[in-house]
Amino acid sequence: MSAAKIHLWLPDLGRTKGGIQVFSGFFLRALMASLGGGRLRLLCKNDRADSLGGALPNGVGAVCAGDWPGVTRTVAFVGQIVPAALRDRPDLIICGHMNFALAAHWVHRWRGIPYWIIAHGIEAWNLRRPGMREAVRGSQRILAVSRFTRDRLVEQLDLPPDRLSLLPNTFDEGGLTPGPKPEYLLRRYGISARQPVILTVARLSSPERYKGYDKIIEAMPSILERVPQVHYLLVGKGDDRGRVERRVRDMGLEDHVSLAGFVPESELCDHYNLCDVFAMPSKGEGFGIVFLEALACGKPVVAGNLDGSRDALCDGELGALIDPDDVGQIAKTLAEILLGEYRHALIHRPQALRDAVVAKYGYARFEAQLREHLGQLNAHG
Amino acid sequence: MCGIAGIVRVAEGPRDSILETVGRMRRCLQHRGPDDEGLFVARDGRAAFAHTRLSILDLSPAGHQPMSTADGRYTIVFNGEIYNFMALRRELETAGVPLTSRSDTEVILRLYEREGTACVRRLRGMFAFAIWDDIEKRCFFARDPLGIKPLYFCRSADSLAFASEIRALLNGGAVEGQLGMVGLYGYLTTGTVPEPATMLRGVQMLGAGHWLEWREGRIRSERYWGVSFAPERMGREEAARLAREALVDSLRHHFVSDVPVGIFLSGGLDSTTLLALAAEAGARKVSTYSIAFEEPEWDEGPLARRIAEHFGSRHHEVTITADIGRGWLEEFLDSVDQPTIDGFNTFCVSKVAHQSGAKVVLSGLGGDELFAGYRSFVTLPRVVRWMRATSLAAPLYRAAGAWLEGHSTSSKTRRMGDFLQQGASCGAFYRSFRCVYAHAEAAGLATRLLPYAVAPGRGSRTANPASDETLRDAVSLLELTTYMRNQLLRDSDVMSMRWGLELRVPFVDSALLEKVGRIPASLRLRPGKRMLIEAVPELPSWVLDQPKRGFTFPFERWFEDRWRDLLREAAPPPGVIVDTWYRGWALAVLQHWMRRNGVVAQDDRG
Numbered sequence: 002m003s004a005a006k007i008h009l010w011l012p013d014l015g016r017t018k019g020g021i022q023v024f025s026g027f028f029l030r031a032l033m034a035s036l037g038g039g040r041l042r043l044l045c046k047n048d049r050a051d052s053l054g055g056a057l058p059n060g061v062g063a064v065c066a067g068d069w070p071g072v073t074r075t076v077a078f079v080g081q082i083v084p085a086a087l088r089d090r091p092d093l094i095i096c097g098h099m100n101f102a103l104a105a106h107w108v109h110r111w112r113g114i115p116y117w118i119i120a121h122g123i124e125a126w127n128l129r130r131p132g133m134r135e136a137v138r139g140s141q142r143i144l145a146v147s148r149f150t151r152d153r154l155v156e157q158l159d160l161p162p163d164r165l166s167l168l169p170n171t172f173d174e175g176g177l178t179p180g181p182k183p184e185y186l187l188r189r190y191g192i193s194a195r196q197p198v199i200l201t202v203a204r205l206s207s208p209e210r211y212k213g214y215d216k217i218i219e220a221m222p223s224i225l226e227r228v229p230q231v232h233y234l235l236v237g238k239g240d241d242r243g244r245v246e247r248r249v250r251d252m253g254l255e256d257h258v259s260l261a262g263f264v265p266e267s268e269l270c271d272h273y274n275l276c277d278v279f280a281m282p283s284k285g286e287g288f289g290i291v292f293l294e295a296l297a298c299g300k301p302v303v304a305g306n307l308d309g310s311r312d313a314l315c316d317g318e319l320g321a322l323i324d325p326d327d328v329g330q331i332a333k334t335l336a337e338i339l340l341g342e343y344r345h346a347l348i349h350r351p352q353a354l355r356d357a358v359v360a361k362y363g364y365a366r367f368e369a370q371l372r373e374h375l376g377q378l379n380a381h382g
Numbered sequence: 383m384c385g386i387a388g389i390v391r392v393a394e395g396p397r398d399s400i401l402e403t404v405g406r407m408r409r410c411l412q413h414r415g416p417d418d419e420g421l422f423v424a425r426d427g428r429a430a431f432a433h434t435r436l437s438i439l440d441l442s443p444a445g446h447q448p449m450s451t452a453d454g455r456y457t458i459v460f461n462g463e464i465y466n467f468m469a470l471r472r473e474l475e476t477a478g479v480p481l482t483s484r485s486d487t488e489v490i491l492r493l494y495e496r497e498g499t500a501c502v503r504r505l506r507g508m509f510a511f512a513i514w515d516d517i518e519k520r521c522f523f524a525r526d527p528l529g530i531k532p533l534y535f536c537r538s539a540d541s542l543a544f545a546s547e548i549r550a551l552l553n554g555g556a557v558e559g560q561l562g563m564v565g566l567y568g569y570l571t572t573g574t575v576p577e578p579a580t581m582l583r584g585v586q587m588l589g590a591g592h593w594l595e596w597r598e599g600r601i602r603s604e605r606y607w608g609v610s611f612a613p614e615r616m617g618r619e620e621a622a623r624l625a626r627e628a629l630v631d632s633l634r635h636h637f638v639s640d641v642p643v644g645i646f647l648s649g650g651l652d653s654t655t656l657l658a659l660a661a662e663a664g665a666r667k668v669s670t671y672s673i674a675f676e677e678p679e680w681d682e683g684p685l686a687r688r689i690a691e692h693f694g695s696r697h698h699e700v701t702i703t704a705d706i707g708r709g710w711l712e713e714f715l716d717s718v719d720q721p722t723i724d725g726f727n728t729f730c731v732s733k734v735a736h737q738s739g740a741k742v743v744l745s746g747l748g749g750d751e752l753f754a755g756y757r758s759f760v761t762l763p764r765v766v767r768w769m770r771a772t773s774l775a776a777p778l779y780r781a782a783g784a785w786l787e788g789h790s791t792s793s794k795t796r797r798m799g800d801f802l803q804q805g806a807s808c809g810a811f812y813r814s815f816r817c818v819y820a821h822a823e824a825a826g827l828a829t830r831l832l833p834y835a836v837a838p839g840r841g842s843r844t845a846n847p848a849s850d851e852t853l854r855d856a857v858s859l860l861e862l863t864t865y866m867r868n869q870l871l872r873d874s875d876v877m878s879m880r881w882g883l884e885l886r887v888p889f890v891d892s893a894l895l896e897k898v899g900r901i902p903a904s905l906r907l908r909p910g911k912r913m914l915i916e917a918v919p920e921l922p923s924w925v926l927d928q929p930k931r932g933f934t935f936p937f938e939r940w941f942e943d944r945w946r947d948l949l950r951e952a953a954p955p956p957g958v959i960v961d962t963w964y965r966g967w968a969l970a971v972l973q974h975w976m977r978r979n980g981v982v983a984q985d986d987r988g
Binding site: 185188189190191192193195196197226227228229230246247249250253254255256258259260261262339340 | 536537538539558560561562563564565567579583584599600601832834835836837838839982983984985
C-alpha cells in the first residue's frame with residue numbers, strides 16, 4: 002500500500018494488559034511494518050499522552066483523551082477523532098473497537114472516508130442499537146479476530162461474507178518457552194514439584210464471570226478423587242475475588258486452591274511453566290490470547306467450545322474443547338489430561354504444541370495476514 | 383500396640399525402592415514399638431508394610447507383624463488392642479478356622495478373610511490396621527469407633543501411603559511438608575488439629591469409626607459407627623446399676639493383657655473409679671502412677687497417695703517442678719506429632735510410668751464427656767436457651783459480636799464476639815467455649831503463613847449435632863467427637879507411645895457407650911457427675927468433695943515465671959492478643975514443630 006494516510010482509533014494501548022490492548026499493540030506494530038511510505042495517525046481514548054511514550058513506535062504521535070474523567074472522556078474523544086478526520090481526510094479510518102464505529106460512520110457519511118472495524122469478541126456478538134448495527138453494516142471491512150466473532154456478525158447483520166476478513170489474534174511467543182517448574186513459585190504457593198497443577202489466568206471481575214473459573218472450582222472434588230494431590234492456581238485480580246473465596250470455602254477446597262492475585266508480566270511465563278494443564282472453560286472469549294501463551298509454553302489447554310476459544314485452539318487441533326457448562330466433562334477432561342490418558346495427537350507433547358501454535362498464531366503470520374488485507378484495499382483502490 | 387506404616391501402589395514396581403521408603407517410615411516409628419519390627423513386600427512390589435511392635439498380647443514370635451495368612455493372600459499390619467479377641471477366637475475355632483497364634487492380630491486377619499469389611503463391627507477395642515489382599519490387589523483400612531488409634535494417609539493418583547504418625551509420612555519421604563490451611567486454622571481455633579484435616583496439605587486422618595478400601599488408585603470409604611444416644615425410660619437405681627455393669631464390663635475387657643496393667647491416678651473421680659472397680663473387674667494388686675507439684679493449688683499428689691492407700695495399690699509418684707518440667711520440655715516438643723497446646727501432662731506421666739517399668743496403663747480419660755464433668759454441660763444449655771428465648775434480638779447480637787471481636791482487647795470478649803455472630807447454635811457456643819483464637823484472629827494468623835490460600839469461614843467447620851433434643855446430650859456428643867477425639871485421645875496416643883507405653887481408656891469404649899447411652903440425659907448428665915457417683919458407691923466421700931482439677935499442670939504459673947522466655951520467641955503479629963498462656967504457647971509449639979520437621983508455609987517473598 003503506497004503512501005496511504007491512515008487514522009487508527011484505539012481504546013487504549015499501554016494502560017492495561019487485557020486481550021484488546023495486547024491485540025492493539027500488535028496491530029499497531031504490524032500496521033507500521035506494512036505501511037511503507039504511508040502515514041499513520043494514532044488516537045487513543047483511554048491512554049494519557051505522558052504515559053504512552055514506550056508503547057509507541059518511532060515517528061508516531063498520538064492524541065489521547067485519558068485525562069478526561071469518566072463519561073466526559075467519550076465526548077472528549079469524539080471531539081478529537083471526528084475533527085481530526087475531517088481536517089486530515091485520511092484514506093482509511095481503522096476503528097480498533099466496535100464502539101467507535103458510530104463516529105466513523107458519521108465521518109463516512111459527510112466525507113466519504115472509508116472505515117474498517119476490528120471486531121474482538123463479546124462486544125460484537127449482540128448488537129442491538131439500530132444506529133450501531135447500521136454503522137457496522139456501513140463499514141467497508143470488518144477484521145474479526147476469530148471465526149466465531151465473524152460468524153456471529155454475519156448472522157446478526159446479514160452481511161455479505163466477503164465484507165469480513167479474519168485477522169486472528171497473535172502473541173509474543175519470544176518471551177514464552179517451555180521450562181521446568183520454577184522453584185520460587187513452588188515455594189511461594191507451597192506446592193510440591195510432584196503435585197499436578199491446573200492454572201487459569203483471568204481477571205476476576207464480576208462482569209467476566211463467564212471465564213469459567215467457577216466451573217473448575219466446582220469440578221475440583223471429582224478431579225481430586227482421581228488425581229488426589231491436584232492443585233488449582235487462579236491468577237488474576239478483581240472485584241469477584243470475595244465471591245470466589247466464598248465458593249472455595251463452601252466447597253471445602255481451602256487446601257486445594259490458591260489465589261495468586263495480580264501477577265506481573267515478567268512472571269507470567271513462569272506461571273505457565275508451573276502448571277500441568279491450563280484451563281479456562283470460558284463462554285465469552287473473543288479469542289483468548291492466554292491459550293496461545295500457555296501453548297507456547299508447551300502446556301495442554303482446556304477451553305470452552307461455545308466461543309472464540311474454538312479458533313484459538315483451531316477447533317481442537319491444539320487442545321481440548323469442552324462444553325463450558327458441563328462440570329462433569331470439565332472434571333473428566335482435566336483428570337484424563339493430568340493422568341496422561343487424554344487421547345489427542347499433540348496435547349502430551351510440549352514442543353509440538355509450541356511449534357504448532359507459533360506456526361498458526363505467531364507474529365510473523367499475523368503481519369503477513371494484515372499486509373494481505375491492506376494489499377486488497379490498495380487493489381480495490 | 384505398635385507403629386504401622388506402608389505403601390500400596392497401582393502398578394508393579396521394583397521392590398527395593400518401596401522397601402527403602404517403608405523402611406524409613408518404620409525408623410520414624412521405632413519409639414512406638416521397641417520389642418520387635420518387621421517388613422513385608424508383595425512379590426510384584428505393589429504393597430509394602432512396616433511394623434514396630436510393643437508386645438502386650440502373645441509375647442511370642444507368633445505375634446510377629448506384618449502377619450500373612452498361610453496362603454499368602456492377606457497380610458495385615460495392626461496397631462491397637464482388640465479386647466474381645468478371646469470370644470472372637472473361640473467363635474472362629476468353633477467354625478473350624480485354624481489359628482496359629484494367641485494374638486488379636488490373627489483374629490482380625492481371619493475375620494476379614496471371612497466377613498470382609500463387616501469385620502470391623504465385630505471388633506471391640508482400639509485399633510488402626512491395614513490389610514493387603516494380594517489377589518484382588520486391594521487394601522482395606524479401618525480405625526476404631528471412637529478414634530483412639532490414629533491412621534494418617536496420603537494419596538496420589540497411583541499410590542497411597544499410610545502411617546500411625548504424620549511424621550513417619552513426612553520424614554519417611556512419602557509426602558512433602560507443606561502446611562495446610564484447614565489444619566492450621568483448626569489448630570489456631572481449637573489448639574489441636576481437627577480430623578480428618580491434618581497440618582499437612584495432602585495428608586488426611588481416616589475418620590474415627592470409618593473404614594476405607596483402596597483399589598487401583600480409587601477409594602471408597604464408609605462410617606460404620608457413630609456416637610448416638612438412645613435413651614430409655616428408667617429410674618435412678620436402674621440407671622446406676624446399668625452404668626456400673628457397663629463400667630465393670632469395660633474395665634474387665636481393658637485388663638486383658640499378658641503383661642501387668644497399671645492406672646494413671648490423678649485424684650479425680652474417673653481414675654479413682656477405675657481403681658475402685660479394678661478388683662471387681664478381676665485385677666489384683668495394680669500399680670498406680672501420679673504426678674505431684676510444688677504449687678499447692680495444682681497439687682493432687684497427696685490426694686492420689688491417699689486414694690492409692692485406701693484401695694491398696696502399689697503407688698508411684700514423681701514431683702515435677704518448674705525446673706524439671708523445663709528440662710523435659712525440649713524432649714516433649716520433639717515428640718509432638720502434630721502441633722497441640724496440650725499433651726505435656728501425658729508426656730510426663732507416661733515418662734514416669736515408663737521409667738517405673740510399666741507397659742500398659744489405664745487412664746480415666748472420657749469420664750468427663752460421658753458423665754458431665756465439664757463446665758460446658760452447665761454453661762452451654764444455659765446460654766443457648768437464653769439466646770433462643772431472645773432470638774428477636776439476634777441482629778443486635780450479631781452487630782455487638784462484630785464490634786466486640788474487632789475492638790475488644792480481651793481474648794475472652796473476642797471469643798464471645800465470635801460466638802454472638804453465629805447465632806444460637808450449640809456448635810457455635812461450644813466452639814467459642816473451647817476456642818484458643820477467635821475466628822478473625824485465627825484467619826488472620828493463618829493467612830500470614832499461607833497468603834495465597836483461602837481461610838475457612840466463620841464456624842464453617844464446627845461440628846453441629848444433628849439434633850439437640852436435650853442440650854446436654856449435644857454437649858456430650860460435641861465433647862466426645864471434638865475435644866476428646868482431636869485433643870485428648872491424639873495427645874494420649876502420641877505421648878504414651880513416645881515412651882513405648884500402651885495407654886488404655888476404659889471410658890472410651892463403644893460397648894460402654896451403647897449401654898450408658900440408654901440412660902436418659904436427665905440422669906446420666908447431671909452436673910457434678912452424680913450418675914458416676916451413684917454407680918460407684920465405693921468412691922470415698924473425701925474424693926467427692928474435691929474441686930475439679932483434672933490432670934492439669936501449673937502452666938499458668940510457670941509461663942509467668944520460669945518459662946517466660948519460651949513465649950517471647952514466638953512473638954505474635956500486631957493485632958493478636960496474647961493474654962493467656964495457651965495463646966502464646968500455641969504459636970510457640972507451631973513454630974517449633976515447623977522448624978523441627980521442615981514444614982514450610984507459603985513464601986510470600988518468593
